[in-house]
Amino acid sequence: MSAAASSRAQGAVALVSGVLFGAGLALAGMTRPEKVIGFLSFSRAWDPSLIFVMASAIVVHATAWRLIKGRASPLLGGRFMVPTRRDLDARLLVGAAIFGVGWGLGGFCPGPGIASLVTSAPSVMLFVVAMLAGSYAAARAEPVIERALARGRGDAPPR
Amino acid sequence: MNISADWIRALEGGALIGVSASLMLGFNGRVMGISGIVGGLLKPVAGDIAWRVLFVAGLLLGGLIAMAVSPGAFSSGAAPLGVVLLAGLLVGFGTRVGNGCTSGHGVCGISRLSPRSAAATVTFIGAGALTVLVTGGATR
Structure with missing residues (x-):
């Protein structure tokens, strides 16, 4: 397959994958923040259904991964862009914790937030714009974040 | 709402998400992590x-x-706009710093048995639950 044809086919796969992802999130109830907060509220009327969402997605995807991982390259060519690091670091956990606080406050994670733009609700638009701003800010603040994490590790600050 | 119907929809929705992630990985070699x-x-x-x-x-x-x-x-949702703004900023910032969100770590990474993704998922669910505990789910 030519590079251009491969790129077009990858675009088509991305589009189809996006449609399934958006429909799946909505069907699963992830696009209702009160349901997500009900899942995160372990103390009282706990709504466990989001466990089923994750478990179901993982069973399907882990099965596919078993079939995929022996291949030298993806079906449409190129190479696999899959993270291979296995060590834990502060950056990962601090980032995840900050994300978790935002998730618990608003009830939206990134995918459902973007899919919910179709409701054209002002609060959803605000959420997505703020999310993009937060992501952009983190990218811009990269040197500051690295210095802070290095201080946390007790490393000498990089010059 | 009927609880069991809710659970069946959760399983079906999750399966669609899993198929979506598998298409991206199998055909394009990409992790379906929306924040990334x-x-x-x-x-x-x-x-x-x-x-x-x-x-x-x-x-x-x-x-x-x-x-x-x-x-x-x-x-x-019912969160006041100031809370929504803060939530969005934290979600965007945290997913960039931690290299992923519910889809990239929670679904794709765990499916590949990545210890990093498993630790990230436990951390963001824990932090989310703690946040809901502290706010009393006031934004529900």
Whole structure:
């Protein structure tokens, strides 16, 4: 397959994958923040259904991964862009914790937030714009974040 | 709402998410992590843009289809706008620093038995639960 044809086919796969992802999130109830907060509220009327969402997605995807991982390259060519690091670091956990606080406050994670733009609700638009701003800010603040994490590790600050 | 019907929809929705992630990985060799896919658009690299835009377009199209079939599948939550603003900033910042969100770590990474993704998932669910505990789910 030519590079251009491969790129077009990858675009088509991305589009189809996006449609399934958006429909799946909505069907699963992830696009209702009160349901997500009900899942995160372990103390009282706990709504466990989001466990089923994750478990179901993982069973399907882990099965596919078993079939995929022996291949030298993806079906449409190129190479696999899959993270291979296995060590834990502060950056990962601090980032995840900050994300978790935002998730618990608003009830939206990134995918459902973007899919919910179709409701054209002002609060959803605000959420997505703020999310993009937060992501952009983190990218811009990269040197500051690295210095802070290095201080946390007790490393000498990089010059 | 009927609890068991809710659970069946959760399983079905999860399966669609799993198929979506598998198509991206099997055909394109990409992890279906939405924060990473969108993050790549904020710092665009030539030749690495179209598929990201198409994925987001598909995500919106999937949302439109879901809304047409079942308008009740969406709600915008009850959080005041100031809280929504803060939530968005933290979600965007945290997913960029921690290299992923519910889809990239929670679904894709755990499926590949990545210890990093498992630790990230435990951490963000824990932090989310703690936040709901502290706020009393006031934003529900």
